[in-house]
Each structure stands twice: as C-alpha cells, then as structure tokens.
Amino acid sequence: QVQLVESGGGLVQAGDSLRLSCAASGGTFSVNSMGWFRQAPGKEREFVAAINWNGGRTYYADSVKGRFTISRDNAKNPPVFLQMNSLKPEDTAVYYCALDRRAWRDYNDNPDTTDFGAWGQGTQVTVSS
Numbered sequence: 001q002v003q004l005v006e007s008g009g010g011l012v013q014a015g016d017s018l019r020l021s022c023a024a025s026g027g028t029f030s031v032n033s034m035g036w037f038r039q040a041p042g043k044e045r046e047f048v049a050a051i052n053w054n055g056g057r058t059y060y061a062d063s064v065k066g067r068f069t070i071s072r073d074n075a076k077n078p079p080v081f082l083q084m085n086s087l088k089p090e091d092t093a094v095y096y097c098a099l100d101r102r103a104w105r106d107y108n109d110n111p112d113t114t115d116f117g118a119w120g121q122g123t124q125v126t127v128s129s
Contacts, residue, residue, distance in 0.1 A: 002027035002118045004097050007078075009123030017085045020123060022097030023078035030074040033100035035107075035116060036082045038093035038125075047111050048095070049082065052104040059107040064091075087127045094122040 008020040022034065035050035049070040050059045058070055069083040080097060098116035105115065 002029050002099050004099060004118055004120035006095060006097050006120040006123040009095060009125045011126045011128065012087055014088055014127055014129050016087050016127070017083070018087065018125060020082040020084065020095055020097075020125075021078040022080040022082075022120060024080075024099070025077075029079070029099055031103055033102060033104050034072065034080045035098050035100060035111075036070060037096045037098060037113075038091075039096070039122075040090075040093040043093075045096070045113065046093070047107070047109055050100070050107050050111075051080065057104055061109045084125070087125075089127050089129045092125060092127050094124050096120055096122045 002024055003026045005023045031053050033050055033052045036048040037045050038048050039045040047061055048064055051070045051072050055072045067086045072080045097120045099118040100115055101117045
C-alpha cells in the first residue's frame with residue numbers, strides 16, 4: 001500500500017509562487033500516473049493536474065493551465081512536484097496528491113476519483129489578496 005505525503009504549502013500573497021512536493025513510500029508508484037487535486041472550504045474536490053508514469057505526458061485543468069507545472073523524477077523521493085506560479089486567492093485550498101491505478105488515462109477536468117487508489121493527507125495553500 002503506497003503512502004503519500006504532501007508538503008510545501010503555506011500562506012503567500014497573490015502573484016507569489018509555491019512548490020508542492022509529494023513523497024511516496026510503501027509500494028510501487030513509478031509505473032503509475034499521479035495527480036494533484038484541491039479542495040476549498042465548502043467546495044467539492046477539484047482536479048488540478050496529472051502526470052504519466054515517466055513524466056512524458058501531462059494534463060492540466062483549465063483553471064491552472066499556464067500557471068502550474070507538474071513534474072516527476074522517479075529516481076528521487078519526493079518524486080512528484082507541483083510548481084504553482086502567479087497564485088490567485090481562488091487557488092486557496094487543501095492540495096492533495098493521488099496515485100492513479102493506471103500508467104495514464106485520457107483525463108478531463110472531472111476525473112473519477114475512484115481511479116486513484118492512494119491519497120495523501122493534504123497540504124494547505126492560502127493565497128491572500
């Protein structure tokens with residue numbers, strides 16, 4: 001059973017940057033796609049980005065496209081990162097990394113969360129205006 005731990009969240013001002021990390025342990029994760037989700041208070045969990053098993057393919061939700069970059073290096077731990085630039089107050093949320101059950105799939109902005117077999121506890125990102 002893979003365990004995921006996110007880190008790197010914090011309180012920043014609008015326009016600032018943050019880099020989130022997702023550490024993995026307890027199992028094999030290098031052959032699976034990984035994703036980032038977020039959940040703001042009172043809102044449903046929102047898909048942010050995904051990256052395939054070797055980092056060669058990525059997907060971004062329209063809300064973050066051009067500002068966020070997902071990356072991975074399976075030789076390192078943490079292997080997955082989310083670089084967030086030009087942060088906006090509406091990016092405020094708890095950010096979760098998740099391990100897909102497959103190496104890749106045709107993502108859309110609303111994937112089935114049951115496609116992801118492991119989740120971290122989340123890291124808080126707060127963007128002030």
